Amino acid sequence: MTETEVYTAEDLSLGHFLYALMSAFPLFFLPVFFSLLINLSQTNIATHSLLSSHLRWQRNSITGLVTLLLIGYFIPLLWLSIPIFLAALTWFSYRIFKGWLGLNDSVNMY
Template identity: 50%
Template sequence: MLSTPLHRASVDDPSLAHLLYALMSAFPVFFLPTLVGLFINLGQNTSCSGDMLSSHLRWQRHSIIGFMLVGGIGLSLTQVWLSFVICLTATLWFCHRILKGWLNLSDGVAI
């Protein structure tokens, strides 16, 4: 009987990253899917082995955390016009990060 050693295959499966980008893109309707995506992302941080997937998970984490920080600063301001400008800028920046990351993931390119 032949015995072959079992090797753990490290396959870059982008389906989780696609799901997380989809959850991030649901932020205009509800912010809860974005937070769920962040918690899933934080849980997958250590188990991800591929360089491409690691770069996308890091990109998503930084995008969500940056959006929450800048949006929180914008919402805490007392001047309405300044609050609106900062929140609009944060939203446009976040949309840009989602689009750029998702397109790079579809092309198989690391960020």
């Protein structure tokens, strides 16, 4: 490392807060939408930063969850829509778990 190189620490508390809001979805679904609104309002984050990759991961997780829930809702067969709901919630839980662990380990999410 030369004397001119400067390393800056990135504040990841926003990412932790948004993962905490997302993880509250079994109790109330409203925190997920608050998380998405806060996520979309973050326009001053550097494009290729660690926090940016996690914000993108969270957005994709929430939109995927909403898409799967809508598919399950519009399928008229109850025996088919319930497994889709369960798969959506399991997949979303996996995305929260993997993303939050990745944030703790400072790993970019793709």
